[in-house]
Amino acid sequence: DTGVSQDPRHKITKRGQNVTFRCDPISEHNRLYWYRQTLGQGPEFLTYFQNEAQLEKSRLLSDRFSAERPKGSFSTLEIQRTEQGDSAMYLCASSFVGTYGYTFGSGTRLTVV
């Protein structure tokens, strides 16, 4: 158990549908990150929060993607009008300011059919 929980573990959706993923970070961690990973590639940065503030969002990220972290605790990542190219593992990670390293969750694997 890494301490970062992601739900669901797997999601199969039809093209055009909206999906939402949840991440519960380690409770004392104030930074939360979303990454996307496709087979054979390294994790690709999507966005990150410090407490409830979204401080950076990848310029490569489509407007169909939105993330929230209300109250600085759990976070949700929503993808609207999913496309087949959105199929990937969506990883959440958390960290505490001033410490090294991210703790990753087990990810949510999205398959768009």
Added chain:
Amino acid sequence: GQQVMQIPQYQHVQEGEDFTTYCNSSTTLSNIQWYKQRPGGHPVFLIQLVKSGEVKKQKRLTFQFGEAKKNSSLHITATQTTDVGTYFCAGANTGNQFYFGTGTSLTVIP
């Protein structure tokens, strides 16, 4: 955007042989992290390097940060089957997010 490349992409070694993966950035990094991802798993943090020329060791693993802070390496001495996985470097410049490299997949043949 920041690009972090790693070589080789794949490496097969006999158990007991050494292994090295190299990480190169297109920009100067403020610091660099290394992660290991087992097949079917998620990245697990190994170490962070901050200073120019820094060398850190963790048992059989040696990590190095280049003098110009644009490259890094991970060396494993006498590989074991438990070392199997993909090793990623992740570099940061001025921001707080790390950009992951392309990874080196290590296979250890018993």
